[in-house]
Amino acid sequence: MRFDDRFLEELKSRLRPSDVIGKSVKLRRQGREYAGLSPFTKEKSPSFFVNDDKGFYHCFSSGKHGDIISFLQETERLTFSEAIERLASEAGMALPEPDARAAQDDRKRQGLGDWMALAATWFEAELRRPVGQAARAYLERRGLPEGEWSRFHIGFAPNNRTGLKDYLIAKGAQPGDLIEAGVLIAPEDGGAPYDRFRDRIIFPITDTCGKVVSFGGRAMDPAARAKYLNGPETSLFHKGRLLYGLYEARKILHAAQAAVPTDNNPLVVVEGYMDVIACQRAGVAAVAAMGTAMTEEQMEVLWRLHPEPTLCFDGDKAGQRAASRAMDRALPLLKPGRSFRFSLVTGGKDPDDVLREQGPAALRSQLAATTPFVEQLFSRERDLEPLDTPERKAGLKQRLRAAAATIADKDLAQAYRDDLLGRLDALFPRAAFTPNDGGYGGGRPFVPRGQWRDGKRLPPDPGIRGVARAQIGERINPFHAAIALAAIDHPGWARPYDEAIERVGFGDPRLRPLARELFEALVDDMHDDAPFRDILARKGLGPQIAEVERVAQADAPFLKSGMEPHQARALWSACYEAVIEVANAEQALEALRHEPVTAGTLTATRDLRTRITVLQRRISNLEFWRGES
Template identity: 80%
Template sequence: MRFDDHFLDELKQRLRPSDVIGKSVKLRRQGREYAGLSPFTKEKSPSFFVNDDKGFYHCFSSGKHGDIISYLQETERLTFTEAVERLAAEAGMALPEPDARAAQDDKKRATLTDWMELAAAWFESELRRPVGQAARDYLARRALPEDQWSRFRIGFSPNGRTALKDYLVAKGAKPAELVEAGLLIAPEDGGQPYDRFRDRIIFPITDTRGRVVSFGGRAMDPQARAKYLNGPETTLFHKGRLLYGLYEARKLLHAAQAAAPTEQTPLLVVEGYMDVVACQRAGLPAVAPMGTAMTEEQMEVLWRLHPEPTLSFDGDKAGQRAASRAIDRALPLLKPGRSFKFSIVVGGKDPDDVLREQGPTALKAQLTQTTPFVDALFARERDLEPLDTPERKAGFKQRLRAAAGTIADKDLSAAYRDDLYAKLDALFPKPAFGGGFGDGGGRPFVPRGQWKGGRDRGPPDPGIRGVARAQITTRLNPFHAAVAVAALRHPAWARPYDEAVERVGFGDPRLAPLAIELFEALADEISDDVPFRDILNRKGLGPQLTEAERVAAAISAPFLDPKMEAHQARALWSACYEALIEIADSERALEALRREAVTAGTLAATRDLRTRIAVLERQISGLEFWQAAS
């Protein structure tokens, strides 16, 4: 139902926010406002304010702000329409009349809903009749007692081809209506419709108001083609929008919030009907998608109920695939205060197994052990393939960067990239000599006037772009020139180090313009087949590349020799470039220590850093890196 602005304005004028909100929050008048403890966070002093004159509430502890409609949506997990209808009843306002077509559609849906409700009651009764004995035995083996059948309205569909059809037609239903509701299947050859669900345990699927809109059936025959069968898309049922158990889960959430307003009750997303039943029996709000991966619409529904639902899929391969699909679909939608957590039940079991074997306390304990979304994402990419070669490590970093880049919220995207890169650095810590992986976490570069001799004692430079604009009087270092020439000839080698290329360059200030162009090309996803020399020539940097090649030729770097195996050349270049990165990072650390108070600890750290830099510079100047390789 649609509500025009005039109706909504009148509704808000008739109800004072303090009266509506005061039913769930103890408010105390402070001047022209009312104050109380936040219903959204745990706090000891009031930071929640309601202003009747302006018609809104504001919560300083959570940052939430809105009117009486959004308040009911936030605190009671109602949809917009449900909140308006609740408030209209409280204000004594009649809901606007729908137009003729909408009224006809509503009447049609009401008729179909009546038949769905009658079908649910029939399924329930069939479970208790002799024909349902096998189904009752199955439920007993699953440790689902009879007093719980009615709570979840579990039923049984006998094996007769038209048993349900005959019953509903006798009650006045038309076969075409039952086909439209998804209860019957109409043969393509024009034959008579027959029951969709046969010889199955039935789980009613309800909408947000608790009305039955479809069914799911678990086959009794172990040889059945489909173990679980859901109703089709209909006027009433949209599989991609609804979640099984949503109505009951919302009630459990609301009850938990009323009992403990300052605590955050988890909302679980599990795989199957019986898992939902198990969790809700244990007092845990839980829902499940119905046989498909979670959709974006279902995620939006979940976030309206909870800022960080917990996805608890089975630990088998199917469960892992479901979790992976959820990660991919959720990434673009993540926002501050809107994410997911993950929880895997140990031992390859599902929640229903744990409830039956260990009880509700054990189930709650396991499901409260969660993994943050960012950790689950990192683990997925890490475990995709062995990380035993530079190429695979580079591919790992590229996947992490691409995943973070899919997050639409720019601030969150940047935060994810920083966090993922930090985990990457921790996974591949730099050893004492070169050969590490990564770019040092994106720390700023402190340029030096020379690689040997006196060092720049000034403040940190903003990076190679600042260096490129500076007056350069130093002699070009052959080792650095060789590293630069190799990177410019093979951009794929530099791609895993893109941030270091921007931050450190090639360690020699005279090479900074070439590094800037390489970084921008990498950011534009330049193809490895594109001759980079042509790009540099167009930018007027051809002479600088030629000079770098001339200087590099003097030391015959093995990774520039076309006769060297490609993978060996790339690995050797990586070790050399990481040495340059480590020198730059050590210089940055030295600069930071110079600004600290002198203690025994800072003196020791300074001595160690200087020693490390001296060792690396000696190895570079003596060309020890590739002398050992040759």
């Protein structure tokens, strides 16, 4: 139901925030405000304030701010509509009347809901009758004692074609309504409808308000075609929106939040009905997607309850496929403060097994051992194929960059790209090298992009932003400065070399921060003629670009406006490929230093040194500018 602004303002005007919030937070008047301990964080001194005149609350310890509607959403995990309904009841206001068609549909759903509730009661009763003996024994073997059956409203559908149908029709139900509700099946040949669930343990599926909207059934017959059977899509039940166990999970979260206000209380997504029940029995809020891949709508529901729900899928291939599908669907939706974590119950067990064999403490402990989304994503891509060839390593890098690019939030996408590629650098560390003084030089070892070394993240490189202008220009070769300046002004030239710009830079370590920012702009799919100077200047590199422009000699041919564009681009490419060749040779030379000394390695070392010397001399003498080969 939609609520117009007039109704919402009237609702808030009838209720004082201090009265509503004071039911769950002990408030003391301080001047024109009320103060109390934060319901969102654990604190000893009050930092939570409520202002009736302005109609809002503000929590200084958590930064949360809002009105009475958002307060109920935050503290009791209610949806917007549920919070409105609660407050309207307190204010004595009738909810807006929907239109006639909507009212008729609502009455229809209400009637179907009544029949579903009655069906759930019948299933529960059947479990305790003689016909449910085998089902009771099964539940006992699964470690679910009789005392817990009522809590989760577990029932049993006997192996009778019309048992539920006969009961509900005797109560006044119409077969058509029961078909619409999903508990009866209408044969295609026009025969009499019959019960959908037969010889199955029944798990009621509820909506966010705890009302039964469908059922799931676990077959007692090992030879049954479907081990688990869910009700169909109906006007009450939308499988892609609901999660099994959500109503109970929300209560567990609310109780935990009231006891210890923190976001560390977990919300776990598991695979099966019994796994949900096991987690909830252990005091862990848990839900399940009922045998289907998680949908975007279900993810939005989860994020309203928790900033980082934990996905706990089975360790078999089916479970891993489910985790992979969830990652692919979640990636575009990730935002700061909205992600997932992953947990794998050890020993090939599922949560139900762990609770039964090791107890609730062991289950809570294993579910608390989680992996961040980015780490799980990297592991998935890394394990996709052996990384025994350069082509496969390059393929991994492409997959990592493509995965990060699917994140809609640009800042988070860049953070993921940096993290993933940093993990890749740590997986295959490149040998560090120290360039010689000649035109290439500087003496600072090459640091892989992402700031990782030996599997550890390094402190941020202060980079060119922290270097004085005179120091930037000091001893830097005009050759390198001109290449960098041309790449900034002609990103279309630089784009084919984006990986080299990321790995090598522009031949001088002092230009590396500039190269890093240019690479980030290139991979953001800008147009070839985009004003990259403006983009880099906004990142604080304007003074450094000006200094590089000063150092670069005006007689660099590819910087002159009179040169034909295709000739300028070809000459710049030849110059930059010389820089790349020097870097590759330096790395190869460093690698040879760790090889056993043989005639072959001595020859290769001599050849590399000669090649590096020749290239550096030609760079220093600006021979490449004259097109000399």
